[in-house]
Amino acid sequence: MRNFGYARVSTSQQSLDLQIQALKAEGVKPNRIFSDKATGSKADREGLNLLRLKVEEGDVILVKKLDRLGRDTADMIQLIKEFDDMGVSVKFLDDGISTEGTMGKMVVTILAAVAQAERQRILERTNEGRIEARAKGIRFGRKPSVDRSQVIKLKRSGVQASEIAKQLGIARSTVYAICKQEVDV
Structure with a gap:
């Protein structure tokens, strides 16, 4: 044994x-x-x-x-x-x-x-x-690390998505996603 x-x-x-x-x-x-x-x-x-x-x-x-x-x-x-x-x-x-x-x-x-x-x-x-917690307005998940208003501001001033991504150090797909959400809202 x-x-x-x-x-x-x-x-x-x-x-x-x-x-x-x-x-x-x-x-x-x-x-x-x-x-x-x-x-x-x-x-x-x-x-x-x-x-x-x-x-x-x-x-x-x-x-x-x-x-x-x-x-x-x-x-x-x-x-x-x-x-x-x-x-x-x-x-x-x-x-x-x-x-x-x-x-x-x-x-x-x-x-x-x-x-x-x-x-x-x-x-x-x-x-x-x-x-x-959700009913009280508490949000779960990671806090947004991108300043969405800055992305929208740059996009509205005519800056291309590639340049916005480069300036803010984010992915171009993130820029497109934020812009799409702004249009959908």
Whole structure:
């Protein structure tokens, strides 16, 4: 029996350090820890795919928390079934549960459904916040870096689009887009 570890964070700005420390504290060798900096809603992740190739019958995969393996219930069930078919069990450190045995599989399935529901609630709250912000006139996205009035002023004074782009350090297509919007308004 060999112990393997899996750690995941959702974005490249987040740190895997705490998860990796927890896995090492459980005796997982550093060369047997696989990780991803990717969303858990997709099962096709590089680190997870490598882990799938390395594990063999009798091995145990340690994961700090259930939602680190995945957030989508169907994907979680499929992953657990895939590992179970290989004779590999998954143990979740913080939750204190394992896929060994029928009860363990059932508990993991229920917790995976809860994790997915929580993800849906987060998305709903985020979308509600965006809608409310838009209603208050808050604009999203990058702030315009081009002085539109200057482009229009130069164009009205007869300066060609290429020259405007050169003077303002912007693309000619940007000049055309601003002029087109001015005409459409």
